[in-house]
Amino acid sequence: MTERIPDSPLDTLRQYEIPEGVTLHLRVAGPVVRACAWAIDALIRTLIYLALTILLGYLGELGLGVMLIGLFLIEWFYPVVFELHNGATPGKRAMGILVIQENGTPVTPAASVIRNLLRSVDFLPFLYGIGLVAMLSNRSFQRLGDLTAGTLVVYRDQNIERMQPTTSTALKPPMDLSEEEQLVILNFAERRETLSEERRQELAELLSPQTGLQGGGAEQALYRYANWILKGR
C-alpha cells in the first residue's frame, strides 16, 4: 500500500517503504501522458492490423481465420506481452512511463492480465470515460484496472547528472542555519545551472537582509556557504 503522509504537499510523489527500511519515491503519471502513450499504441496496433490484412489476404479464408485470432490476441494481450517483457508498451516507453506494482516491483503476470482485462470496463462508455473519472478520483491516477490489480503507472527514473560544487572557497555562514535551511542552500548551489543568472541573483538576494550583499556577490556567498556545509560541519 502506498502510505498517506499527513500534511504532505499536493503532488504526484507516492512513497513506499521497502524491506530494506528505506522509502521509495515513485512519480505517478497523469491522464494526459497516459493518453498520449495510448494514442501511440493505437497507431502501432492499426499498423499491425494493416500489415496482417495485407499479408494474410493472400492466404484466403485460412488467412482470415489467422487474422481473426490475431485481432483477438492484439485486442486483449498486446499490453500484457509488453508489460511483462519490460514494463511498458512501445507507447508508454516512448512517453517515458512504465507499469509497476504499488510496491515498486515489476508488474506481475496476474496483475498485468487483470489490469488489461478491466481495460474493457475503463474504456466505457467511450474513450476511457470511466477510466478517466477513476483516475481523477484517487491520488495515484489509477484507473479501475490499476486499482484492482494494485498497479501504478510511473515515470521511468532518469539518471540525474550531479553538478559539481563550485570552485569557490568555503565560508562559514554568518548565522546559525537549521538543517532544513542548509538543505535549501545546498539545493540552490546544485541546481544553479537550471536557473538563469537573473533568477539566481534574485533568489540569492532574498538573503540580503542577513548577508548585506547584492547581485553577483550575494550569489557567490551562497556557493561558499554551500561548500562550507559540504566540507566543514
Place this chain on the structure above:
Amino acid sequence: MKQQQFELENQSLWDEIESLIHDLQRKRQHRQLSKQQHLQFPHLYRKLCSHYALARSRGFSPALVDQLHTLVLRGHPLLYRFKGEWGWRTLQFIFSGFPRALRRQKTYFLIALLAFLLPGLLMGTACFLNDELIYSVMDESTVAQMEQNYDPANDRPGRSVERSSDTDFMMFGFYIMNNIGIGFRTFASGILFGIGSLFFLLFNGLVIGGVAGHLSRLGYHDTFWPFVSGHGSFELTAIVICGAAGLMLGHALLAPRQQTRLQALKTRALEALPLVMGAALMLLFAAFIEAFWSSSSVAIGTKYSVAAILWLVVVLYLVFMGRNDGSG
C-alpha cells in the same frame, strides 16, 4: 561524518553497484555475469540502502540523496522480481490449479449458474409455446437469419447459406475472437458492483434459451440440437465461470467484510483470475469443437454420443481433477 568524506569513501562502491544494476537490467549482460556477482547483489544493494538512509537522515545535499535514491529505485525491481516457469505452470494450472480454484468458489458458480439457467429455461419454454416472444430479445432480421441457419434445407447447419463455403478455420478464428471476448467482458464488467456480469449472464440466458425454444417450436431439432450440444458443454460452462468470477469482484465491493473495499477488490481479483483464465482455455477448446466438429456432417446419433461424453468430461474435470494434490 562530512558529506565529502562520505562520498570519497563510498563512491567506488556506488559505481560498482551502478554497473552491476546496469548489467542486470540488460538481458545479454545479465547472462554474462558470474554466479558470484549475482550472489553479491543483495548484499551490495542493502549497503546502498543504508547509505541512502544515512544520506537522508544526515541532511546531505539533495542531489546526492537523489542520486542514491535513483540507484535504490533501479535496484529494487531487480531484487524482488518475479521468475516464472511458464510451461510447467500452465500444465499444473490445467490439471489441478483451475478446477481447484473453481471449487473454492462454488457458491459464486452456483449463483452464476442460476442467473444463466433460470432465464434460459423460462425463456426457452415461453418461446416454445409462443411464436412472438423471441422478438422481445432479438430483432426481426436476426431471427430470420437464425431460422435460415438451422433450416433443415441448409446443408451446413449453424452457418448462413451465403457463408456456407467459409472454411472451418475461419470460423475457428471468429469463435475465438467473439466467444473469449464475451467471456472476458462478462468477467470485467463485474467490477460495476456485479451488475455487468449479472446482465451478461441473464441476457445470454434469455437469448440462448429463446433461440433454442423458438427453433424447437419450428421443428428444427435435427439441425439445431446436434450442432450446439457438443461445444455447448465447454462454452456455456465457461461463460458461467466468467460470470462467477465477475460476481466475485462485485461482491468484494458490496461486502468487503473486514477489509477496505479496495483491499477486498484486490484480493478477490487475484482469486478470480484463475477462473477467467481457465474459462478462456475452455472457450478456446469449445471454439475448436464448434468449428471442426459441430459443423461436420456426421450422423446425428454420433453427434449426440460425443456431446454426452463432452458434458461428462466437463463435469468430471471440474468436480474431481486435482483433488489429490495436497488439501484440495
